Amino acid sequence: MADFDLGTGRDDVQLRFREDEQASIAAVTVDSFLDQTDAEAVRIEPGDDARDLLPHLARLRLVEVNFPSYTDGRGYSAARLLREHGYTGELRAVGDVLVDQLRYMRRCGFDAFAPERPLDEADAAAALERYDHVYQAAADEAVPIWNLRHG
Amino acid sequence: MYKYDHYDQAMVDARVEEFRDQARRRLEGKLTEDQFKPLRLQNGLYLQLHAYMLRVAIPYGTLSSMQMHALADIADKYDRGYGHFTTRQNIQYNWIKLEDAADILADLAKVEMHAIQTSGNCIRNISSDQYAGAAADEVVDPRPYAELLRQWSTFHPEFAYLPRKFKIAVIASEKDRAAMRLHDIGINIVKNDAGELGASFYVGGGMGRTPMIAPLIRDFVPLNQMVTYAEACLRVYNRHGRRDNKYKARIKILVHEMGAEEYARQVEEEFAHLLDQGVEPPFAELERIRSFFQPPEFGTGLTEKADRSDPDFALWIDRNCSPHKAPGYVSAAISLKPVGGIPGDATAAQMHLMAELAKGYSFDECRVTHAQNIILPHVEIGRLHELWTKLDEAGLGTANLDNIGDIIACPGLDYCSLANARSIPVSQKISERFASNGKGELLGELKLKISGCINACGHHHAGHIGILGVDRKGTENYQLLLGGSEAEDVSLAKITGPGFNEDGIVDAIETVADLYLERREDGERFLDTYRRLGMDPFKEALYG
Known part of the structure; x- marks a missing residue:
């Protein structure tokens, strides 16, 4: 399948913790992203390997991480990996995103929620x-806490 | 013992309020049962056959007398006057009302306890050697390392929705009293040739449907990189562990399918990356935690001999007391396996008594063991008789540690919705049989473990003798296994052949026990004789 809008646009973002203008660009699948040189937004499914994106972080403005079911926790590792490797663009959790998972998601680097x-x-x-x-x-x-304890 | 500071206390206090709020939103219909389920599980609340069960964390099995008193109070106030100590060194209450749960958590928080991550697909309570800080054979007290990992794993944001539950054990001795290699991660704190401490990591062990002994993944992780290495182990699992099939989702399947070498390679890669990410605690934190586990002020010039003139007392010493590193002391086991009793159960009154005895005889400390007994870790030999007398009066003086009467049993079909067969009545019958025929004592060390279904909560794979309850065309049937061990000589038990009915299994156990008594050579335990002879003579005796 080629790149197409997977259905998440700016209107769907309910919570956002960034100062910059929200990117209104369509996210493409990881495979599709890797096939082209100018895509700026990608959507990671649980089975995708976020490491495939590491060589291309500089051109990315939006990464959506899909949670088809909130019990599938792979997206937390994907998010943290991207941040640890220097991704500073918008990291948006989409799908089955619930109140009681928000805090862990924020801690793993998500800064937008749809x-x-x-x-x-x-x-x-x-x-x-x-x-x-x-x-x-x-x-x-x-x-x-252990850093606070030892100043 | 570890003491909370204001940070630790604030965390458990906030957790109580968080759960109260979640329960409110569930009642208001803002959360569906499916959405609420993992939240309550990660607070230890599990739905059984007849009621909710609450599992309270007892980190590395260590309790103060104040905490043991509080556990007794909860049994009285919210349950039916008893609690059940578990194979993960925790305590479970089997008759809890959902609307009481937040109040119980609040009571626990007052004594620096909680039920955080005692269920659900997350990192569970960390278990350890029940003789930690006392055992004559330990390299160091393993509990500071377990406490460091407790903090690291508590509310870990990346690892709250793992493919499946995740259990870690930490020991620091060649003797394994915590079933270390049957854990998702088993850590042995060791000394290298240079005299430095480090952590050996065994990853991918477990029981359940597919029992596996954890392979060694790395023999020596320096202590100032231990948390980072654990993080790498978990991340590889969280990213690649199977999620298509609940029964293949534990890390043991990943390590097995990927191969231990490939798993280790991926962990090393992740580890190298994470070393630059600042996840390791400052070493001063480990030192701070260690300061809570300094040995108590042991007396000197104490007698090292007990008066053995009372034969019942002498037997109890021989069975239930273990060598201590300080002269004049032993660790004393309180058996929660009275003849015909329910393994691991204790009444509120017994818990209060054990708390008082911990305070009076063991520097205010007691331990829960994975075999569902209680240890008083530091008891003066000269005061043992006094202690034993008090225990015996309360029905807590059974002399059967690691004997056939010291059975591990899961709750089974009496409580558990997963079970296929009852475990408790079978364990009661076996315990009664071997007490009445007098063979129990004769058999010496013989670890018997019973599970009421293939999920193996009763550790049947690791029993010298194991029993697995199954459902066979609508009736309970019990398979017999021989040759397992959870200790340093770890092995998995093998099924003898066709199963037995409830009375038949008790007879079958007597048959294999008799064969051992007949064929044993000097000093051999049941397990040693089985290993020497192999399965065939036992099969022959059972099935003719």
Whole structure:
């Protein structure tokens, strides 16, 4: 299949934690992305290997990571890998994105959310603010407790 | 013992409020049962046959007397006056109401406890050697490393939705008392030739439907890279573990299908990358944690001999006490396997008593073992008789550690919705049979383990004798296995042949036990005789 809009546009993004203008470009599949030299947006499915994108991070402006089911946690590793390798563009979680997974997703580097079903915004805000601290390092700026302990 | 600081306390307190909020949203219909399920599981709440079960984490099996008292109070207040200690060194309450769950978590948080990640497809509570800090044979106390991993794995954002559950054990001795190589990751803290401490990583062990002994993936990870290496192991699993079939989703299948060498290669690659990502804790944190596990102030000049004039007491010492690193002390086991009892169950009154005895006789500390007993780790030999007398009066003085009466059994069809057969009544019958015929003591070390279905929660693959309950055309049938071990001589048991009915399995066990008594050579345990003779003579005796 060639590149086509998979259905997520700017209107579908419910939560966004970036200052820059939201990219309104269509994301293509990983295979399709790798086949062309000018695509700027890609969509990762759980079975895709995010490492295939590493040589091309510089031209990427939007990466969507699809969660067909919230219980499939591969997208968390994909997101963190991309951030660890220097991707700074928009990282958008799409699909079965729920309130109680938002915080872990933020910690793994997601900065935009386009849930299939809109989230209750008060619940989402509460879930994101629930914990003051974290135990371990991830792809966010949070300083782990063990670093705070030893200044 | 490890003590929470304000950070640890804030984490468990926030968790209680988070769960309260999730339960509220479930009741308001904002969360479907499917959406709520992993959330409650990661808070230890599991739906059984008759009610919710709550599994409380007991990190590396260590409890203070205050915590044991609190567990007893929960049994009284929210359950039916008892609790069940598990093969993962945790405690389960079998009769919990969903609407009480948040309050129980709040009670736990007051004594620095929780139920975080005790179920669900995440990194579970870390288990360890029940004699940690006491065993004469240990290299170091393994618990600081387990505590470091507890913190690392708690609310780990990348590994909360793994293909399947993930269990880690940490030991630090050549003797394996934690079934280390039957874990998803088994870590042995070792000393290298230069005298430095490091971690040997065994990855891909497990029981369940497809039992596997974990291969060694790396023999020595320096302590200041241990968390990073664990992170690499988990990431390879999270990315590549199978998700198409629940029964093939554990890491053991990945390691097996990929090959241990290829898995290790991928971990090394990920590890090399992660070393630059700053995931390792500062080494000072390990030192801070270690400071909580300093040995207590042992007395000196204590007697090293107990008065053995009471034969029942002498037997209890021989069976239930283990050598201690400090002269004049032993570790004493409280058997939760009274003859005909339910393995691992303790009443609230017994828990209160064990808490008091831990305070009075063992520097305020006790341990849960994977064999579902309780250890008082540091007891003066000179005070053992006094201790034993108090235990015996409360029905806690059974002298059968690692004997045929010390059975590991899963909850089975009496509680569990997955089970095909009952485990508890079978274990009761076996325990009664070998107590009444007097052979139990004669047989010496003989580890018997019973599972009520192929998921193997009762560790039947690792029993010197294992029993697997199956459903055969609508009736309970019990398969017999021989030759397993969860210890340093780890092996997987083999099925003898056709299964037996409930009474038949008890007879069958007596048959194999008799054969052992007849054929054993000097000093051999049942397992040694089986290994020397092989399966054939046992089959012959069973099936003729």
